[in-house]
Amino acid sequence: MNALTGTGTLLRFVLRRDRIRLSVWTLALVGTVAATVPALDEMFATEAQRRSRAALMDTPTGIVFGGPGYGLDDYGLGPMVVNELTMSLLIALAVMNILHVVRHTRAEEESGRAELLRSGAVGPSAQMTAALATAALVDLVIGGLVAATLAGSGLAIADSAAYGLGLALAGIAFGAVAAVCAQVTGYGRGAAGLAFLAVGVLFLFRVVGDMAEPGGNALSWLSPFAWVQQTRVYDDLRWWPLLLYPLLVCLLFAAAYALAGRRDLGAGLVPPRPGPAGAGSLLRGATALHLHQQRGAVIAWAAAVFAFAAAFGTLSSEIDTMLEENPELGAVFLGGTSEVMAGYLGTMVSYTMMAASAYAVVSVLRTRSEESSGRAEAVLATAVSRYRWFGGALVVSALSSTLIVLLGGLGMGIGAAAAVEDSSWIGTMLEAVLAQLPVALLFTALTALVVGAAPRLVPLVWAWFGYSVLATMFGGLLGLDEWLVDLSAFSMLPLLPGGEFEAAPVAVAAAVAVAAAAGGLLGFRRRDLLPV
């Protein structure tokens, strides 16, 4: 028996287990591309329209979500697709690969299922290999379908192939990052968090590098987010940047296998230390318990959001330079630096809200895992009422997402204030995030409603979250009707700075949140605790 015995069987098993999950990812990503390409072609039909769109790609917002800006001089359909879609596709691929790899490596060990499998004729490296191989397979399928879609729209075949391959290789690289992170910590959740942090930092490298210099500087080249677009597809195709992916992947794989080979099954790199022999005086009551369980995650999310927000806020300083270099921009925005800055920071507020809302949902969903693990049973068999336990979870979710929102606003404000030496931005950005705060609370409340009243409908919350992200990011691009965009959680409330504050929608959102939370509490009081 060698280290890989059983990989084939496990590979088929992973595909069988995740056939729906992986199909949904594939369809969603390829479908987004297939829908966006004709929409772009239609929306930016004339030369003038394309030129103004290209100018937009030269702004900080354009660089953050567009890329280094190749092909802007002659902005045809190909460069347009690459600039509009690449970052979103890469981020989605990162999420998919990280979740997949952690789910089939560390999470399996943590649950004890890996022990059962490894007791059979299964080699020590088989599980990780199966996880990485299935991730790579799906990445290649997605890359291939994207390439075919683009070539099918009449774009150059070689460039389309390079682009599809680039996406697939980037996905595999993100999976490899997750494989290394899965060796470090003993917890699945921690491994995924670590991988997201690593990928986030790599994303930031590219953004900062691309902002500093058109086409990116050395910092950009450190990031796998950059290499897809560094092939200059549909502009001046060069294949060699794609070679960096196999290089990075081999390095990461070697590290992951080496770390995995040196540790015991189920162990992290840091051995568990003994803890306190008794509970501190603060650990009393259901809310304190929820807080104790989530404090690490809340601190990590809040710190990450603050750091990213501050970094993106600081990038406002580039706006002046860009306006000087590119006078056409001024014409597009009909305003000066502060208008461009307001638009840019408004977009960043939306992303802060996405992060805070995602945490709000994840936080309430923790009650589900408490319930299915039987820990909720142990607590609810004591003198803790259903209202207290579930209500405590809602309070923790609402407070944590509020903290994340405020730190996001503060980070952007401090960053922007430092960048343009105008401290009034701090107050402006705090106002801007506060105007959007009900969105995050709405996600807390809606998740509470489904968990309390209809636990089977939990995927609906994620569906609405996903729709909201897509509609807010691509709604304009896809030419969605206004009411369809308005269905997005992140487009419901006035977006400041730049927008106009209206009290009515904020009040309605807050009222709906309160009603949904109350419905969730009542539902949870009335239903059976789910059998273990």
Next chain:
Amino acid sequence: MTDTVIDARGVVKRFGRFTALDGLDLTVEAGQVAGFLGPNGAGKSTTIRVLLGLLRADAGTVRLLGGDPWKDAVALHRRLAYVPGDVSLWPNMTGGQAIDLLGRLRGGLDPDRREELLARFELDPSKKARTYSKGNRQKVALVAALASDAELLVLDEPTSGLDPLMESVFTRCVLEAKAQGRTVLLSSHILSEVEKLCDTVTIIRRGRTVESGTLEGLRHLTRSTVRASVDGDPSVLSGLDGVHDLSADGNRVSFAVDNDRLGTAVRAVGDLEVRSLVCTPPSLEELFMRHYGDELSALDGSGGERT
């Protein structure tokens, strides 16, 4: 304090189309240690969850400590302590933290008793829960429950992960709880443990109560085993009422006899020039097997059922 601590009648609980409890009855009087027996999937844990107000019964009446376990859950839970069958703890908390937390959520626990129990169960409270074995997780829940002042202990297969040494510690703890006047509901597979500890026994099967009463009473309803060495011809015994499974090997004879016919059978054996005689009352295991015996023989057929 009420005399009847648990009074469940005709309890029905369905999960979709599956009927987990189908008219179950369970009565436990104050101060008793009540055994609750049944094979896997018979509905023991479901019954306990109904008693704890974690599940709502579809039909029937359930009274716990004089209250309604669904409506008065919090007030009742102050007076009871529960040890789940499959103890799951918060992985990043130590055992000691979990014990304190559960105790506080219940309304406080006795710190001296906590220390004493930790020592008796040989549990290290400073280890993180994720490093505990199944038995150690069970000890955490046991210490948390036994260190409380609860008047009712609800224990769902509490010894399934304990080694024999710890099992005997557990047995002593339950006997002490009984001596303090507490009531104990003990669901278990381990028949010797039930025989040692329990005043009454309720046996359930497929969500129904098939037998309940004191162990003595139940024994009376069933058969004893008689083994004897005789010089006479044992074949006369086969004609007797209430004698079953007669087998004779030379001058040795063994048979089972209904307890109400025991006297007649022993007299008949006495007439056969008896040289030795052993009469064994039915063990709980035999009681148990009598109710599940046909299920055992059907095992290779249908594959059984589960919850």
